[in-house]
Amino acid sequence: MPPGTMNPFSPESILPRLAEKFPEGTATLVNDTGAAAQHSLLLDGRHAADIAIFLRDDPALRLDYCSNVTGMDWLKKGFLEAVYHLYSVEKKSSAPVILRLRTSGRGDGPATVSVPSLTPVWRSCELQEREIYDLYGIVFTGHPDLRRLLMWDEFKDFPMRKDYVPPGDDATA
Template sequence: MSEVNHVLVTQQFPEVEWEEKNSCFIVPSEKATEVVTWLKEHPAFRLDYLSCVSGADYLDSEVKTKEKNEDGKMEVTIIQVPAKMEAVYHFFSIENKTGPVLLKQRCMDRDNPVVQSLTPIYRGAELMEREVYDLYGIHFTDHPDLRRILMWPNFEHYPMRKDYVIPNDYDYEPTPHDEVIERARERRAQLEGGSM
């Protein structure tokens, strides 16, 4: 993405940050719908295709930086970085043949992460946002059907979170496909035995 384009966005929406390190927009959740609609409709962008929605989980951490002090000696500074969660969207423009354009909705409340759903703008976001909810626990406001998609309904945790601990006491629950698998095994045994 060219510098002109990201400057164009940050001029239009001063609350949007440009993260140079990852070449992405950081959009406040309350502005996400407005910003993304603008990016979809503006001729310089025409972001007409959403290819991916993913989640990211960051625990509290320390970042060490080195800087020269007044005496010219290197000094190490430790910066505390608070925990956060992000919903990350990857957009392309089929019309302009550009992309990817990355957009993050960041949530600093890791215990109750809530961001704005983009499903009303991009119908294809529905299942991807459900996946992010299911694996990271990020809630998407205005999502038409926010429920688990990969884990079973009464699963209590979010397995992609960094602090998730795999329990060793799972009970196996038979599922409807177990019967199908058993019939397939029986059929395979018949075929291998030569009987039809």
Template sequence: MKDIAFIEIAALIRERFGDGVAAADDKRLIVEPPRLAEVAAFLRDDPNLNLDYLSSVTAIDHKTDFTLIYHLYSLTKNQRLTMRVPVVDRVSPAVPSVTPIWRGADLQEREIFDLFGIEFSGHPNLKRLFMWEGFPGFPLRKDWVNRGP
């Protein structure tokens, strides 16, 4: 599996969507949340990239903000890409859903919503997956405190 160079991908994204959508260095590709769904569709549909498989989506809590990490693969081109999406709003964190682009994001976005409280706008069925409805908080947040007996 060949890694796609982050700087090359960022240049393609900027060429297609303009400045301020993606940034990169030799260690990471960062995509801004408002354009996530558009960029994801581009990464999937561009014939030179064909990143047609989403292996995983996960979240990281940095205490002041969150980062979403997307692991993407092209099964036909034998290439992979890791994309980061910063989520700076801790009070009402939200990003567009990529479930319409990669169906495999469905349960993973629900898991992140349930455990971190990050909303995925446009998700077809965004509800808690592990915790019950009405559970007080998000147990994988670093600021969550067990409110049990």
């Protein structure tokens, strides 16, 4: 990248482009304070699928490849998150564009909190969103085949949640 030009894949250059197309407040910058400085975009669930399609099809970005989806449980902040890492195979981008989708709460008992599924946009999310549903209990609305992936079907709990108590331990506590 020649000096002076803005990297089109940085969140700073994507945000104004999203502001042109979508209503205000649909995407906000989340700053990463760590050494890697991987800043991300927090998306409003109602427009997430449209934004994802825009990012995938925009000729300057062509984020045609969703590499990774991470589930997160922010116990103290009171919500769950799905974090997507996007790259462009066509443009050979080397830094990820990071999207975050947040649930409105953590839900109690069976999976009741949801975010929109991005599997219809990037099929590589299919198994990864199933895994997050399985281990965190986030329901991905619009997912074509949302079933548990690693745990067995009869399993009730979500073991990756921060407040998960493994069976047997509660009796001794």
